[in-house]
Amino acid sequence: MRIGGLLEILWYLSRNPVWKSIQTLDLSHNQIDGKGAEYLSSSTIWNNLQVLNLIDNNVGDIGTKYLSSNLIWANLQALDLSWNSIDDKGVEYLISNKIFINLHTLDLSWNKIGDNEAEYLSNNQIWTKLQTFNLAGHKISEKELNI
């Protein structure tokens, strides 16, 4: 898929009033970058979104910032951002989110998350319903785990 084409699709997708009740959106294994994530996050109609899979894209820290600033996905239950080149900065954006109060699955495996940010994630007070947490493939060490 062409990048330009993809961005255009995301733009129309997030504004398509016909899919108002969409619950699951899987856009894994594409080339969604910060800009694409910005378009997706700008949706004001997907109040019912429960599952968002963005596995193996290029969302990065900037894209995570936009996703985290979304204000209407209060029903989001599962967010998969594995394999997305998300760094410590992206985690800081993510934990600032106050909307995803129903999140029960969070997959951040195979990004670039360090000890401090792993600690911040586990101290988050919003995700009280979390049932599945995946932080595989980082360099989480005993230093973090003793906090």
Add this chain to the structure above:
Amino acid sequence: MSRNQIWTNLQTLDLSNNEIGERGAEFLSSNPVWINLQALNFAGNEIGDNGAEYLRRNKHFADLKTLDLSWNEISAKGAEYLSCNNSWTNLQALNLSRNSIDDKGAEYLSSNKIWTKLQKLDLSHNKIGDKGVEDLSSNKIWTNLPIILK
């Protein structure tokens, strides 16, 4: 993370392929609020025999059904520690593949009397010979275990 008090509903924790080490295994297994944990993945973390000993002492994860300890440099001693665990009565799948468990380790494992619900035991890519397989197959507790993967 091991002092997390918020995730009282946590059922699955995947920390595979990190650098947890034996002390990390100790800290994590001492968390008192993850009482609903059903699946724990520590694969590829160099927890070693001592890490297995710390895990064995765990009393909180009574609902644990799946435990992945593959690629962790666990030998006969670690297998002995694990088989002495008396909390994980609901354990259904134990992955110990890619470690260095030998016949002695298999003998220790086969003495386990707790894991009555075990359905899958993966011991592939270890150092188990005919004697170890014989001991494993003599276990009378694992009545739900259809196949032992050598």
